[in-house]
Amino acid sequence: MDFVNAIVLFCNFVLVPATTYGAQLALGALGITVIYSILRFANFAHSELMSWGAMLTLFLTWYLQSMGISAGPLPTALLALPVGIFGAIAMALTTEKLVYRFYRRQRASSITFAIVSVGVMFVMAGLTRFMIGPDEQVMVDGQRFLIKAIEFKRKTGLQEGLAIKTSQVITIVVAVTMAGALFWFLYRTRPGKAMRAFSDNQDLALLSGIKPDRVVAIAWILAAILATLSGTLYGLDKSYKPFVFMQLLLPIFASAIVGGIGQPVGAILGGFVIAYSEVLLTYAYKRFVTYLVPRDWAPEGLLQLLSTNYKFAISFIILVVVLLIRPTGIIRGKVL
């Protein structure tokens, strides 16, 4: 029985939250990857695009709530999501047209692109904070829990409860669907194949009649969809706060690089590697071990490897270790 308790405890505090967080990071990292494979630069503004999309979704959610429309047990934000995605696509295409296109024509260096994306980040951050304000907002509504800890305890008779939030299930379902759709798009459809060809060899792709502006526009649309989804899912799972997205940038970058930059599979893998390491290393194993060992051996300390305050340090340390040992990331090979 103690063994089952330990497993339930582990699932509740490590497995479920880490999987959810990993799915959010993976979606964000996929967005970075798509832009990197086509435009070859590290997009510092991606996390602000996430924030922008999530903010628009939140605005419509509030409107729908005030109209009394809801999605039943599901969060209302899911109904608002298409509009958020549409707004994010509009934003991404506007920046592409007003800002990035010029540097693309010049074939500017990747570092110039990165600096320009810092400028875009400033503008987007300012717009978001101007429109919604710097405070924390609650996004989630509807039925919060799919399985409640108390009910779980009552039904199973265990000491430990397992709670699964609706938002966590939605996150994982959306992430899996989205990743599947992305791969289908890239490997089965004509525009997707054109994108891969463009990423592989720009000049040859141009020669075979692929229109660069179209490929780039599709890349931005994909990035905007992924960004809005990951931003909204993160907001549903935790809460919406403009400042948080700046801090999310680092684990997202780390996921993309750790998995192998420009590799969609790598981005997903990297997201989960980062998320699991963060949660595993900052979880206090005291109760978990207490269940497993004989009573006399129960540990005194928290058995926590690192304080939760250093979560960001973990994603970074993994990043550095991977860059030093295996600079290509986990998955090698051609970009995209």
Place this chain on the structure above:
Amino acid sequence: MKQKELLYFIAFVIFLIGVGLLQSWNVAFGILNMCLISAIMALGVNIQWGYAGLFNAGIMGFVALGGLSAVLVSAEPVGEAWSNGGIGIVASLTILVITIAMIFYVQKMFASPLRLWIIIMVILLGYWLFQGLFSAAVEQIESFNPAFAGYLGGLGLPITLSWIIGGLVAAGGAWLIGRISLGLRADYLAIATLGISEIIIAIIKYEEWLTRGVKNVTGLPRPVPYEINLVETHWFVDLAETINANPIAMASLFVKFCYFGLFLGVLAILMWFSERALKSPWGRMMRAIRDNRDAASAMGKDITSRHLQTFILGCAVCGIAGAMLVTLDGQLVPGSYTPLRYTFLIWVMVILGGSGNNWGSILGGCIIWFLWIQAEPLGYVLVGFITFPFEDNHWLKNHLVENAAQTRLILMGAILLMVMRFAPKGLIPER
């Protein structure tokens, strides 16, 4: 300097005088002092980006290291904390250093397949010893007088000394970080340094035994006289009477003026060195490496170690600026360090001023800081203009006016984008 470039500086001074006349001289001097500190930060970034083309997105971390040194140098030592947990801290940190040294030793000396296992054993043993001693010592230190102390305190030395020490500490950190990350590609370097700066901030925020963390260290000693002492000093009151001014208002101005003098001195020294370095064979070598690595490498230049050198120099300058910033504020507020303000804003300064030109960095630092402060009232005016058609107390109007200060982020982004597009060389281009 060309005539046009001198005009930029004159225009800046005129704007500052305008602030003095329209708002108050206190505000004007406050802005000017921060402009000087910003200029020093921009100078540091320019050494890295302008001379060597290194994209350092971790400026915030080095500025914070400088700020940390200001506390460690100048705050009063907490004797009780030292006697309670001092030995434990020193011992545990010694164990940490020994463990790291052991790892490197094993890595170098053993070539057998056992190496990995030995390293893991060393790490586990070191961690176990360190953790036990460290957490006990930290608890002892933090439990003593948590409302006013709760940390080890500093050395109680004059705070101006920390400007040099801050530079050295930042240089030490830069050496360590540069060794790890300078071999990376340009955009990876940016991401790596961004991460390191977040870690440095996390340490400063959460290691309360060292920095008091989010409880902030306040009331650091000043290198200049206190207003309250000034108004009781004879010569000062006499001086105020002769120029017919209010002694209290004048004291506050006088203090700011003293800071201004100190900061200007530091800036002048750093500027002299930077200009000398840029015009020396070393500076030409750096630019050669930046413009064509392969050619410079073929000429026998050791690119990695040159890059490390500039990285350390630039970070040291940022560290100095960080220590000066904490000196000016008289307090260390770890929560106030955000990448937008302390990393990317400095980048806007360097790019606007003109990458590769030291005078440009100073100009960029001055202009951007001026705008950063003045954009707030400007934002209110702008928002007031936009929301003019709404009646008073309309919810949307209230909401927008409340967030008007955020428009300065938009302004900064717009400046960066405009400069990159229309004047990529900046206001004062490199020669």
